[in-house]
Amino acid sequence: MNITVDGLTSIYHAGTPFEHIALDHLTTTFEPGKYYAIIGRTGSGKSTLIQHLNGLILPTEGEVQVGDLTLGKKTKQRIIHQVKKHVGMVFQFPEHQLFDETILKDVMFGPLNMGFTEAEAQARAEKYLSLLGVPERAFGRSPFDLSGGQMRKIAIAGILAMEPEVLIVDEPTAGLDPKSHIEVMELFKRIQQEFDITIILVTHDMNDVFEYADEVKLLAAGGLIREGPTEDILTDELLLTDHHLEIPDIVKLTHDLERKGIVFETVPRNTEAFITLYREWRDARAQ
């Protein structure tokens, strides 16, 4: 599923003292099956942009094309509902949306809204709960008895069970412990590869972006500043500092080592790759 954003402008509270231009004539595309990261400092328009991608906000000007569906200023509810079927959205702190008596029922909520039968919805819910490692005996428990990290997983399962072709995740690791953090990030990578869906990640954590994303879109003040492969953008220290973004630790380390004369052929994307490259460099030097 291709998403094309064309000249998208979004204004909050138009005509009031609170008027605020969140997005200013933004044009970009999201290709199917890729892992995107949208970065930029607070207030750059990241959250607004992603809410346009599944019709939660409609454009003040411009268009968003989702597959063969078009979202414009006056798109009908019926079309928006269709878009939501294709584009799933995991909000910040998704555990705040849990409401049902049991874990299973809560996960079935999305599929049921999408018009699946009770049996189909249940099959899907069970499939994705198992995928997330929730044991079957826990299905009947209340989601409110769980820990924060577990609740978040259930909430994510609730979106996955709708089987979207594009999955948008907004700060999925905010407030999680380090172990759950890694689990959640690994999960998104896995479902991107296993089910061949597009992931659009919004985050402040540049380490995650560098490790997981294929492509990066950098926003500032409602406009697109740069887009391209992750290794091009996140290794540009000047660009990142200009936009008040952290430089990924591994990039810092690699650049520091370069200054000391230890030069790798590529910038490693994760710890394992780093160790491998370092070994190769040592072996090459020993010969």
Place this chain on the structure above:
Amino acid sequence: MLSSMLLGRYIPGDSIIHRLDPRAKIVSVVLFMIIVFFANHWIGYGLLILFVLGLIRTAQINLFFLFNGLKILLFILIFTFLLHIFFTRGGTTLVEWGFIQIDSEGVITGIYITVRLVMLLVITTILTLTTSPIELTDAIERLGSPLRKVKVPIHELAMMISISLRFIPTLMDETEKIIKAQSARGSTFMTGRLKSRINALIPIFIPLFISAFKRAEEMAVAMEVRGYTGEAGRTSYRELKWQLRDTAAILVVILFGVLLYMVRM
């Protein structure tokens, strides 16, 4: 959608109205509420409207923005208007259709009562728009302090009011967030039959209640941690100072009341 609602919202500013002592503002609003009822024909109502428009201007509030924010109460206004149109008799009969009869008197009373309601709404909204919740409760506490003699827990009441006011916008934002999250899961509470719409409210209210309770609990703990024990021994960081302009403001309202009383017929 919800964020355009103005009830209980405060917009910081630097107009003379913003700077008035909150006690003066509350007293003036109460006086004005009485004065509104002095008006009994078009000159009186005309003066009322002019006075309120003048106030809005002095307070530097955008007129369109103000009425847009009060749109949510339109239903009550229309209802009141219709009630008077259909049930007030007198004057010449304008329309007669089956059991429905509309008299000129009804139309006039309808308009008057609606204007009166709008004036009351606008004046109280000006109060909350120009006075921060903290100032407002400080003033309520001071003005209510004589009630302490008859064992009314005025400090606790003021604290409750200030906390409630403080959390109106927070809860609104929270509601909007949850509505968005559920509608991303395909919940359609804006369309469909009444029954399905009501059912669609459950996934919104339950998370909202849960977070409200959690917030209340955290708030209580945070207050206790900082040594809150109620009124005893509490001093105020902001001392209210009554100034000449505050007396002047009340005088203006009283004079306006006298004027309105004189044009009565």
